[in-house]
Amino acid sequence: MARSGRRPGATDTRAAILTAAQAEFAAKGYDRATIRGIAAGAKVDPALVHHYFGTKEDLFAASIDLPIRPSELADTVMAEGVESAGRNITTIFFTTWENPVTRAPLLAMLRGAFDTRHGADVLREFFGTAMLGRVAGLIPGPEAEIRVALAVSHLIGVAVLRYVLGFPSLSDVPVARLIDEMSPKIQSYFA
Amino acid sequence: MARSGRRPGATDTRAAILTAAQAEFAAKGYDRATIRGIAAGAKVDPALVHHYFGTKEDLFAASIDLPIRPSELADTVMAEGVESAGRNITTIFFTTWENPVTRAPLLAMLRGAFDTRHGADVLREFFGTAMLGRVAGLIPGPEAEIRVALAVSHLIGVAVLRYVLGFPSLSDVPVARLIDEMSPKIQSYFA
Numbered sequence: 001m002a003r004s005g006r007r008p009g010a011t012d013t014r015a016a017i018l019t020a021a022q023a024e025f026a027a028k029g030y031d032r033a034t035i036r037g038i039a040a041g042a043k044v045d046p047a048l049v050h051h052y053f054g055t056k057e058d059l060f061a062a063s064i065d066l067p068i069r070p071s072e073l074a075d076t077v078m079a080e081g082v083e084s085a086g087r088n089i090t091t092i093f094f095t096t097w098e099n100p101v102t103r104a105p106l107l108a109m110l111r112g113a114f115d116t117r118h119g120a121d122v123l124r125e126f127f128g129t130a131m132l133g134r135v136a137g138l139i140p141g142p143e144a145e146i147r148v149a150l151a152v153s154h155l156i157g158v159a160v161l162r163y164v165l166g167f168p169s170l171s172d173v174p175v176a177r178l179i180d181e182m183s184p185k186i187q188s189y190f191a
Numbered sequence: 192m193a194r195s196g197r198r199p200g201a202t203d204t205r206a207a208i209l210t211a212a213q214a215e216f217a218a219k220g221y222d223r224a225t226i227r228g229i230a231a232g233a234k235v236d237p238a239l240v241h242h243y244f245g246t247k248e249d250l251f252a253a254s255i256d257l258p259i260r261p262s263e264l265a266d267t268v269m270a271e272g273v274e275s276a277g278r279n280i281t282t283i284f285f286t287t288w289e290n291p292v293t294r295a296p297l298l299a300m301l302r303g304a305f306d307t308r309h310g311a312d313v314l315r316e317f318f319g320t321a322m323l324g325r326v327a328g329l330i331p332g333p334e335a336e337i338r339v340a341l342a343v344s345h346l347i348g349v350a351v352l353r354y355v356l357g358f359p360s361l362s363d364v365p366v367a368r369l370i371d372e373m374s375p376k377i378q379s380y381f382a
Contacts, residue, residue: 110305111305111306113355113356114301114302114305114306114355115302115305115306120355120356120357123356124356124357124358124359128356128358128359128360145360146360146361146364146372147372148360149352149358149360149361150349150361150372150373150376152348152352153345153348153349153351153352153361154344154345154348154376155348156348156351156352157343157344157345157346157347157348157349157351158341158344158348160344160347160348160351161340161343161344161347164304164305164311165304165311165314165315165319166311166315167315167319167340168315168319169319169336169337169339169340170337170340170341170344173337181337181338181341182341184379185341185345185376185379185380188375188376188379189376
C-alpha cells in the first residue's frame with residue numbers, strides 16, 4: 001500500500017523487498033533466511049531493508065501481512081497483567097484470522113507447514129521463537145514455554161477446524177462467542 | 192493381518208477390500224464413498240465387505256488403521272461417566288498418535304485435509320459426524336457439539352504442534368505429562 005509523503009520509487013522498493021523476502025523465506029525457512037540475501041534478491045542495499053522493515057522478524061511479519069509486530073505481541077498480550085493475557089491473546093488471534101486480508105497468508109503458511117519441511121521450519125522458528133518465546137518470558141511460574149505452547153495449540157486447533165476443515169459446529173459460531181468460550185481455558189495455562 | 196481360522200483367500204480378499212476402500216475414500220471423500228463402489232473396486236460382493244468390515248464407518252476406521260471402532264468410541268469415552276470423559280478421550284487420542292502404526296495414516300489424513308477439498312471433507316465428515324457427533328450425544332448440557340468440537344480442537348492443535356511442526360516445547364514432553372496437563376482443560380468443556 002502506498003503511503004503519502006514517500007519519495008517516488010519507495011512503493012516499488014518496498015514491494016520489491018517484500019517479494020524477495022517471501023521468496024527467501026519460502027526457499028530457506030525463517031532461521032536460514034538473511035536480510036543480506038533478501039536485499040540481494042531485491043537488488044537493494046541491506047540498509048534499505050532495515051530502513052523500510054526493521055528487523056528480520058518485522059520483515060517476516062510484513063511479508064505475511066501480520067497486523068502486529070512480533071516484538072510488540074508479548075507486551076500487548078501482557079498489557080493489563082497476566083490476568084488478562086488469556087483473553088488478549090485469544091482476541092488478537094481471532095481478530096487476525098477473521099480479517100480476510102491476514103487470513104489468506106496465514107492459511108497459506110499453515111498449508112505450507114504441512115507440505116514442506118521448510119514450511120514447518122518457518123512456522124516453528126518464527127512463531128515458536130520470535131513470538132511465543134517472548135510471551136513465555138513474561139508468564140510467571142515454571143515451564144512457561146510448555147504452558148504457552150499448549151495454550152497456542154488450542155488456538156491453532158480451532159483455526160484448523162474453523163478455517164481449514166470447516167467443521168460446522170465451529171464455523172457457525174460468532175467469533176465473539178469463541179473468544180468468550182476459549183479465553184478462560186487459555187488463561188488457565190497462564191496463571 | 193492374517194487371522195487364524197480364516198478360509199484360504201480371506202486375507203487377500205480383506206486386503207483387496209481395504210485397498211479399494213482407501214482409493215474410494217481418497218477419490219470421493221467419506222460421505223460420497225459407498226460400500227457398493229468399494230465392493231466393485233475390489234471385485235467382490237458388497238455383502239462380503241459388510242461381512243469383513245461391518246459398517247462404512249468401521250471400514251473407514253480399518254482403512255486408516257484406527258485402533259477403535261467409531262461406534263465404540265463414545266461409549267469408551269463415557270465408560271466411567273462424564274467426570275472421566277476428558278481424561279479418557281485425551282488418553283485415547285494420544286495413545287493412538289504415539290503408536291507409529293496409527294500415527295502414519297493419521298498424519299497422512301491430516302496432511303490430506305490441508306491439500307485437497309476431499310481430504311478436508313473426509314476429516315470433517317468422518318471425525319465430525321461419525322465420531323464426535325456420538326460423543327456430543329452423550330455429553331449433558333446445551334450445545335454439546337460446540338463444546339466437544341472445542342475440546343477436540345485442542346487435541347488436534349497439540350497433534351499439529353507435536354507431530355507435524357515439531358515444536359520443541361511440545362515434542363520433548365512425555366505423553367503422560369501431556370495427558371495430565373490437558374485432561375482438566377478438555378474436561379472443562381464437558382461438564
